[in-house]
Amino acid sequence: MTELATRHDGGLAHDFPLVRRRRMTGLAGGTTVAALAGTATAALAGTATAALAGTATAALAGTATVAPTGGTAPLTGGTAVAALAGVTRGRPELAAALATRLMRSGLVRDDIRRSFGTSHGVARGVPLTVRLRLVSANSGKPVAGYAVYLWQSDRDGNYSLYSPGLAAENYLRGVQASNDNGWVQFRSIFPGAAADRWPHLHFEVYPNLAAATEASGRLHRCRLTLPADACATVYARPDYAASRASLGADLAGDGALEMAGVTGCIERGFTAVRTVAI
Structure with missing residues (x-):
């Protein structure tokens, strides 16, 4: 396998740091991630490009429905509320921050x-x-x-x-x-x-x-x-x-x-x- 194949086959673990670093260039450090904990807002629509403009809203931290570990939360009214508890060990505010960071990177589309x-x-x-x-x-x-x-x-x-x-x-x-x-x-x-x-x-x-x-x-x-x-x-x-x-x-x-x-x-x-x- 060529060097290029090895690099581009790395998946999200390899790609996301590159995307985020280049996406965030020129943004103020305090605003690169949307407000955390109870104020973070971003759409998690499963079939639409969501929250790229920063105006779409869906409860993430504080009011997000969090599924049990290993489960998935239901989609209500067309809005996907992500199952966040499994990877954040019961800390919905951290889950919200992580999901928001991914969405604001521009990759969720x-x-x-x-x-x-x-x-x-x-x-x-x-x-x-x-x-x-x-x-x-x-x-x-x-x-x-x-x-x-x-x-x-x-x-x-x-x-x-x-x-x-x-x-x-x-x-x-x-x-x-x-x-x-x-x-x-x-x-x-x-x-x-x-x-x-x-x-x-x-x-x-x-x-x-x-x-x-x-x-x-x-x-x-x-x-x-x-x-x-x-x-x-x-x-x-x-x-x-x-x-x-x-x-x-x-x-x-x-x-x-x-x-x-x-x-x-x-x-x-x-x-x-x-x-x-x-």
Whole structure:
């Protein structure tokens, strides 16, 4: 595995410090994290970009519903109240601070095509909507309030934060919390193929947003692969020329994989769907 692959495969534990450091550049130290304890406010909507402008509200500290350790809090009225107690040992004010820090970083969003914060790059390519449904491996029932971190390459197979020339960009990466029915959704582009590996996206699952902030208690990690027919269709376009040669990669030897079901077309874009048992 190349040095680049090793670096960009690090996951949220490796990426979040880079994102947060670059996102917070230029902000006053006392305001980089929203007011803690009883005054922190930020939306935890499971299917919407939340609290990036700092005006959306949802009770976090003091009034947040906190689920028992190992559980998840319900989503009420479309607003996800994260299950925070497990990783903060019964300290909701700390859980609130952690979740708020992640949300204010800019990573909590459903449209990951643009860079955020002080970066302004845009990832161009064939539209791709990624829909993941999280279910319990024991019961098969959907699980709510879990945090999914998804990241991928651009149409040339390069990664923001890591590839040459893209260190200042942070597009094609984001976090969403699963809704009542276990769904998370991201609006993205069809990824290119990198380093002779089968075309894929990366994702990790954490029990809640607070755990994701600390990169603690990761429940699942995988590469979501894309079927050959969809890849061949997309890579026939001139702007995806750099990825055509990589379709010969050895799928069987590409590590932990989960194949997505893909529908759609070039004109309207594609949708990739997968159920993930946790």
